[in-house]
Amino acid sequence: MKKIFLITIVALLVGFAGCKKDTTFLDIPPIQVIPNDVAFSDPALVLSILGDLYNRQVDFSSLDGDGSQAGWRTFSDFSESFPSENGSYFIVQRTGWDYGSWGAWDYTYIRDLNLFIQRDSASTLLAAADKSRFLAEGRFLRANYYFELVKRMGGVPLILAPLQYDAAKGDVSTLRVPRSKESDIYDFIISEAEAIKTSLPLDATIKSRATKGAALALEARAAIYAASIAKYGASTPQVTLPGGEVGIPVAKASGYYTTALKAAQEIITGAAGSYQLYKVLPDLSDNFAAVFLDKSSVNQESIFVEDFKAGAGKTHGFTINDQPYSISDEGGDAGRLDPSLNFVEAFEKLDNTFAPIPTTDGTGNPLYYTNQFDIFAGRDARLAGTVLVPNALFKGKRVDIWAGYQLADGSILTSDVAGNLKALPGTSTPVQVVGTDGPINGLELRTQSGFYARKYLDPTVGSGRRGRGSDVAFIRYRFAEVLLNAAEAAYELGQNDVAAGYLNQVRSRAGLVIPLAAADLTFDRIVHERRVELAFEGHILFDYKRWRIAHLVWDGSPTSRADLISNLGKATQKSTQPWGLWPYKIYNPGSVNNGKWIFKENLPSAVTGANRFQFGNYYSFINDNIRSANPTIVKQPNQ
């Protein structure tokens, strides 16, 4: 009896619970997903969606990242530096790059940008000002990403609305978009930048969101890339495709140069906000380093940055990875990115001439220096602003870089252990015989080239600790680059005096106060200036690609000492292996040279490969999966 009662009750309960209508039971607004119409009604919500899209931007070099994606490694290639980490020697041991290197094909990101643009356009509840600014930012990010794609892949499918798959038809062929012409992508970027610049805020203090200045800087850089591909692409006719997906006709060059000059001049004349070169500190090298460190409103040079904030979850490990070993905040974590001598040799003397770092006199005898600094004296201030040379100051301490003692008989007394003590000949008290920062071949995390990186290296207390990290910003666009873009465009348009004017602004900030005359300008000068000013900012690969000199500079044959010190300042100077400069202290009591320094060019022993850039590297491989899913995609040339 009792059993029947129970069963009835349960059945009734179940029955009544199931009586609810489907519509009231199933159509509950989800509480963990915000529907589009709600999201696009509140500016704060739209900004959070946009924040994600900003975070997903792609840069060639970036300060953050871990493990195999570690930020420092993205700065370390192309013989401009030596990677002092056991797991990263492959960078200097390979004999070239895979055709797939540097490829990008993130159409998920493009779809999300297109959806954002579509939804923002459709929104009715946002204030008009907010709506148009968000829309312009979405279009800026999309144009910027297409720029990233076209630099790496050439012409790509230009998709400007979210594609919809019709499951009922089951036909994907309508979604197969062929590659656009390379010039079409550049035209798109330029026209987008022009279209959105007035919808973006005219405010030079906004750095991490798109502004008018950022849009114009993007336009200037894109136009100069397109122009140089058109002009210099003529020298490599094999790097083209008949459909124009790769390669731009030479006739378009001057049009693009004009666009680049116009966009750059709009920033230079102040029409996009008050941007100017950073000239704050009296010491020009410290000043140059501070361009990348100073995030206050005093810094009017940076235009568009990837910002970080310590203690707020967005930091990076660049300083942890690259701080000098002897001054490390995090014992045993340091010294990975070591600028090469190839790069250091590129800095010219204050009289605007090029000369090798003087290690020997005309007959091959070593030159003796009282201080380690002396060998670098009288050079471009950007050298000491970009590179920590031996004995340089960081966080109030001096780096200790020297490779050992050279004895009276010419032999070397050194050790495999950094900072080790040994007794000098004729003495019994052990003294330090090698720097605590190296250089010692094969000893990771200390310099092996004789230099440490200084650009982006954060002197803030704790920035080198893993627990805190650094919040130095990565500058994507800055005023000096705009000046260099303007100079290049003006030079190519035959306006040498205009070009010299812009170039001299950048150079005088670096202590090169003797102005270049209009007649001094050459293509080599333009290339050189970008190499030293914009070093470690993710430019060198794309610059050398667009000038079509990458296959000449990285030609796959070893770099000899003669190659290293000849053709300085030439655009096509060979640089396939990163060399180092090792200081030695003389121990020869009784000689006038006792205690002085000599320097030797030295190829770190880990360097066994030589960079070889093939024609097939100019445009990254589009993988088989992409091409078989969309057979209308044509292959890259020379692959």
Add this chain to the structure above:
Amino acid sequence: MKINLNYMLLIAFCAVAVSCKKDNYNAPSSTLSGKLVYKGEVIGVENNQVPFELYQYGFGKVGAIGSSFAQEGTYSALLFDGDYKLIIPNGQGPFRWKYLASGAPDSTAITMKGNQTLDLEVTPYYMIRTPQITGGAGKVNATFKAEKIITDANAKNIEKVNLYINKTQFVSGNNDQNIANTGIAGTAIVDMNNITMSVTVPTFVPTQNYVFGRIGVKIAGVEDLIFSPVVKITF
């Protein structure tokens, strides 16, 4: 815990029974091999630098089965029986392949049914004729004759001729494939029928009483060099 033999046997039986299934496919067993030839003469290239691609249609997505030629100009691929198409991608090799009117490389149809040898006929820009590489302990000398094969609108000049020597049998301009090399710029060649080069053999450890030598001709605007056969020089 007591180990129960019965359970163990049961588990072992299950494992064996599950793995009894036959493999889906036999491994590919037909070898396609051959070499690059011009009128029957082999064309030497740099090892692993000149690729070719095989395509097989009819099995879902199509992707290249890619590989590359050995330095003697030979190639081989282990394939399933079936129909394939072979191309040499544009811009590869010191020669011209056959092209379609659109400029895309034309394909060679291959039907695999057992092993097959297929020489690929190409037209090089130049041929290295009568190469002679000789030498003693100090020096390696080479003489050869360069014959221009393509003389129509696609003709190209010689950018440089090189003599490479290496300790191992892999000899090319690549960083780790030569210990010494010498070159003459194309503009400095006076007589195409008698080109002479000489390279000093550097000292190296461990010492050996032989080196391998090879002549490479760099054609202007073409990345890959055409090479003579590798010669072992004992001294």
